[in-house]
Amino acid sequence: MEKENSSQMLPNKQIVLKNHIQGCPKESDFELKTTSVSTEISDGCSDNAVLLKNLYLACDPYLCHLMRADRHSLLTSSSLVPGSVVKGQGVAKVMKSGYGELKEGDYVWGVTGWEEFTWNFDPQNLLTKIQNYQHVPLSYYAGILGMPGLTAYAGFHEICCPKKGEAVYVSSAAGGVGHLVGQFAKMMGCYVVGSTSTQQKVHLLKTKLGFDNAFNYREVDLRSELNKYFPRGIDACFENVGGQTLDEVLLQMKTHGRIAVSGMISQYNVNEPHGVKNLFSLIERRLTLRGFVELDYKSMYRSYVEWALEKLQEKKLVYVEDVVPGLENAASAFVGIFHGHNVGKRVVVVAED
Amino acid sequence: MEKENSSQMLPNKQIVLKNHIQGCPKESDFELKTTSVSTEISDGCSDNAVLLKNLYLACDPYLCHLMRADRHSLLTSSSLVPGSVVKGQGVAKVMKSGYGELKEGDYVWGVTGWEEFTWNFDPQNLLTKIQNYQHVPLSYYAGILGMPGLTAYAGFHEICCPKKGEAVYVSSAAGGVGHLVGQFAKMMGCYVVGSTSTQQKVHLLKTKLGFDNAFNYREVDLRSELNKYFPRGIDACFENVGGQTLDEVLLQMKTHGRIAVSGMISQYNVNEPHGVKNLFSLIERRLTLRGFVELDYKSMYRSYVEWALEKLQEKKLVYVEDVVPGLENAASAFVGIFHGHNVGKRVVVVAED
Incomplete structure (x- = not known):
């Protein structure tokens, strides 16, 4: 209890799934809520947990499938339940880390929440440390490099x-x-x-x-x-x-x-x-x-990303990014991809580092 | 012309497709006709042709698909056209051969007609010579060994x-x-x-x-x-x-x-x-x-057949054959497989060698 009392609470804007999606996703299926997040890990949780400051979120079409009720028989742990924050792929900065392979200030890509701050309790499996961000925008790790x-x-x-x-x-x-x-x-x-x-x-x-x-x-x-x-x-x-x-x-x-x-x-x-x-x-x-x-192809990632970085620098590979500013616009950005509104990879900017 | 005049004509019972199949195949989609076949090859036809005496015909379910009009867009040369003799897999004895690899008296399995005698003009691609028939019924080559x-x-x-x-x-x-x-x-x-x-x-x-x-x-x-x-x-x-x-x-x-x-x-x-x-x-x-x-797996055939013959002799592999006597019963035998009437591989006996 002492530990909890000592923790700082941060306001945390979140995109929450209001209800299971029926038919085409609509903006009204989501709501923007402001909750708060503790900067200290609760007792009983994994020591490996990391606190992420989310920077970019990927609007990936498959998420829609996870938000539906009628397909849940097919799904495992990845389903998105009404009332919970949307989860998907994104790029984030590590604010706190109980995981040896990541330290404060590191950048990562992987599974995170559609919110400002996210506790990730399985960084080993869900996050990949970003090694090279000197020559490319960090957002590329929510797309071509992710x-x-x-x-x-x-x-x-x-x-x-x-x-x-x-x-x-x-x-x-x-x-x-x-x-x-x-x-x-x-x-x-x-x-x-x-x-x-x-x-x-x-x-x-x-x-x-x-x-x-x-x-x-x-x-x-x-x-x-x-x-x-x-x-x-x-x-x-x-x-x-x-x-x-x-x-x-x-x-x-x-x-x-x-x-x-x-x-x-x-x-x-x-x-x-x-x-x-x-x-x-x-x-x-x-x-x-x-x-x-x-x-299933994670083992190819390192060699792929080196190859892609080289091709990007040589301008032999073009990456088209469709950047939407602001977490508050995430639902509309996501809904738009089902109407063909995006050109290239649609990414929502939560924070600019 | 002299050559044609010298040829002998044999009566040839055939199962002819009367019309394209709609829905489930019916006996009335087929008719038994008696035509005649020349024992000499016509001028202008391939020198490679062989005349087959058909012994066993396989009732293979896929044939039904080839007899339908509505799927012809998908099909290539293998479609079966109303008015023509049904073609499928069978076991036959070579009566005449213009193809060096086969001689009179050889047994073959492969593509043949649902009739007593068939001229095969592409034996190299459509027929396989049966090497081993001392210890197994020849009909097995319309099934487990074919x-x-x-x-x-x-x-x-x-x-x-x-x-x-x-x-x-x-x-x-x-x-x-x-x-x-x-x-x-x-x-x-x-x-x-x-x-x-x-x-x-x-x-x-x-x-x-x-x-x-x-x-x-x-x-x-x-x-x-x-x-x-x-x-x-x-x-x-x-x-x-x-x-x-x-x-x-x-x-x-x-x-x-x-x-x-x-x-x-x-x-x-x-x-x-x-x-x-x-x-x-x-x-x-x-x-x-x-x-x-x-x-696509023809290259595996020789080793497969040797293996299967061995397993059959050792009684480690059981082959269930559902033998229907008489070409005149071929249509009803074929129709029956779509009602689950067969037990194991259904084979029609045209002649006993």
């Missing part, structure tokens, strides 16, 4: 298994992960076409990001568009959308094609998932459909 | 990638492929549960075939049954059924589980495929869903 970057890199190389000259399709291609996958594919000597939701983003893909072609899926018939750009079929698909898109992709794959299932943004905000009907194509075309999360 | 056997072996080992002690689920487990998969899984030291369509077959799986357990999917709720037999989830699934079964399996898989998609018997006879809704499980559980056909 989870989305490794997702793109590992998923493309380990699951799409691309070969030079192969035809690659990337859905949600101007998103935080997709716009990296397209560039990785070009570096491999692949032919790459991406789909996205606005003409502005189509232009971005075709010019700044070097895609061979791109189209606005809202303005075309997906089947004929895929036929047009992939007359001989798709060798590898990096799938971020799911649902109807995946159904069409199954009909356009080449024999022995690979589909890396990274996300299903079209399915996070529907109450009834789209029933995929063309799975017979798996047999007929001998396809591999494989889901993954970057966690 | 395409279904290699399907079971390659799919289980190369796609299910089983490890000792893992939990394996086999759907359509008393079928021509499934009853072999279960035995291969037991040989690997796996825990194996299979589903089938009658109590008689449940009994067969649990006794003669050594499955750890089995259930009649028609009498239970699939979800609770899978929960009961796989309380910690399924590591590897050998899927022969598709549709609703696949949807349920996706919810019961363990993290990093593998699903080998060998067949989708539930989907061959419906006009509208079941829409699979639980594909998000692919991401959440990092699953691999992979379709295949045995063609």
Whole structure:
């Protein structure tokens, strides 16, 4: 009790999930609350705990899935419960540390809360120390140098298994992960076409990001568009959308094609998932459909991040960041990604260090 | 012309597809016709052609898919067109050969017609010479020692990638492929549960075939049954059924589980495929869903067949054959497999050598 009494209390603005999400997420599903956080760890909690000052939060589409009631049978410990603070990936500064590998002033990326300050009780598994931030914005660790970057890199190389000259399709291609996958594919000597939701983003893909072609899926018939750009079929698909898109992709794959299932943004905000009907194509075309999360590829992180830092410095890799200032805008920033409002990786700034 | 005049004509009973199949195949979708076949090859045809006397025909479920009009967009050269003789896998004796690797009197297995005599114009790719038939019935080459056997072996080992002690689920487990998969899984030291369509077959799986357990999917709720037999989830699934079964399996898989998609018997006879809704499980559980056909594993055939012959002789492998006599019964034999009438591999006897 003495320990608790000696602790300082800090006001802590938080984004709290008000209710389970139904259909498309709305700003009213969230509320901004101000609570307080103790700067001292409570008795009985792990000695390893660290207190984080959150700097950047990633608007990752998969979070929507964790906020739904109807999918909870599938979920494990990561579900987000109404009344609790939203949790996701972010970049933070260590304020206090009971964990030997981190000290005050260190920067980390990993799982944190959508709030100003967060106690993290499992830093060993949930946080990665940021080693290099001299030449890049720290926010990059909520994107290209963090989870989305490794997702793109590992998923493309380990699951799409691309070969030079192969035809690659990337859905949600101007998103935080997709716009990296397209560039990785070009570096491999692949032919790459991406789909996205606005003409502005189509232009971005075709010019700044070097895609061979791109189209606005809202303005075309997906089947004929895929036929047009992939007359001989798709060798590898990096799938971020799911649902109807995946159904069409199954009909356009080449024999022995690979589909890396990274996300299903079209399915996070529907109450009834789209029933995929063309799975017979798996047999007929001998396809591999494989889901993954970057966690399984953590061992690749160090070498990936060194490689990506080098490519960024050489300007051979472009990272598109969509920065939204202020924790109070986090809910609207998050909701916007389900309407295609983001260009590249959307990141919310909580504090500027 | 002289050559043609010298040729002998043989009467040739055939099973002809009358119309594209809609819904479940019916006997009336087929007709028995008697035509005639020349024993001499026509001018202009490949010198490689061989004339086959068909002995055994395999009732393979996938043939139904090839007989449908509405799936033809997906299909290549293998579609079966109304008015033409049904084509599938079988065992035959070579009567005439223009192909150096085969001579009169040789036995082969591979693609042939549902008729008494068939000219095969691509024996190199479509036929495999039978080397060993002293100790096993020739009909086994339409099953365990042919395409279904290699399907079971390659799919289980190369796609299910089983490890000792893992939990394996086999759907359509008393079928021509499934009853072999279960035995291969037991040989690997796996825990194996299979589903089938009658109590008689449940009994067969649990006794003669050594499955750890089995259930009649028609009498239970699939979800609770899978929960009961796989309380910690399924590591590897050998899927022969598709549709609703696949949807349920996706919810019961363990993290990093593998699903080998060998067949989708539930989907061959419906006009509208079941829409699979639980594909998000692919991401959440990092699953691999992979379709295949045995063609891709032809290089494993020789070693597989030697191994299987040895296991059969040692009585460590049981092969269940469901033999239907007479080409005139082929349509009804084939239709029956979609109602679960077969026990093991259903084979039609055209001639006894």
